[in-house]
Amino acid sequence: MHPMKQLSRPARRAHLVVHVAVSVGWLGLTLGLLTLSVTGYASGSPDTTVAAYRAMKIFSDWLLLPVALLTLVSGLIVSLGTPWGLARHRWIVVKFWLTLATVVLTAFSLRPGIDRLAADAVAGTPDTGLSMVAAPSVATATYFFVTAISVLKPWGPTKRDSRLRAAQSAEVRERARKRPSGAVS
Structure with a gap:
């Protein structure tokens, strides 16, 4: 039923270890960026x-970006290479879309924003607004949420999973019905 x-x-355990390690690394990296952005914003010292x-x-x-992409790819491998699947449980669907969105935002918003922030600071005109505190704050909150749903696994199966389970049950019942009585499996 899986592609x-x-x-x-x-292999499943190895991929899961990689996925958890890079995912937690992404969270830690974002916390570090948040700490540095708050320090840069709140510091009275230009240096x-x-x-x-x-x-x-x-x-x-x-x-x-490497950590973000490795998180996405390792998560896809774990979900598609195990019975969890990618679209069988709501928490996995939510986690996938949030991860995909944050990878895209990392590539096209956060990294260019950090580049601009550093260039302005080196040029002697550091940003004094909260823009670069907001981005790592949102990212950190998102990764905490994704971590929480990974641990708690809320919400239950998707409609697709319910249909798959019903089809599998019907298939098992049909095989049992066709099996001659007294036959040993």
Whole structure:
């Protein structure tokens, strides 16, 4: 019923470890960016502001997009290579769409914003607004939410999963009905 072959138990565990590690890494990275952005915003020292915004750029240049993409890809592998599936449980659907949206926002909004923030700070005109505090705040809140639903697994199955389960039950009943009485399976 899955387009991808089910992963073996060792492969499933390995992919799950990778997924959890990079997902938690993404959350930690975002918390770090939030800490640096608040430091840059609240600091009365131009040197501290420049240092904080330049550090944000280093994290953004080297880690942000690779970690975000690895989170998305590893999550897809885990969901498609296991019985959880991608569209069988509402929490997985919500997690997938939030992850996809945040990857896109990371690539096209957060990273360019950090680049601009660092360039302005180095040029001696650091941003004194809350714009770069807001973006990591929203990202951090989103990743906390995604982490929570990954642990709690709320909401139950999707309609698609309910249909799949009903079809599987009907198939099992039909096979049992066709089996001659007294036959051993």
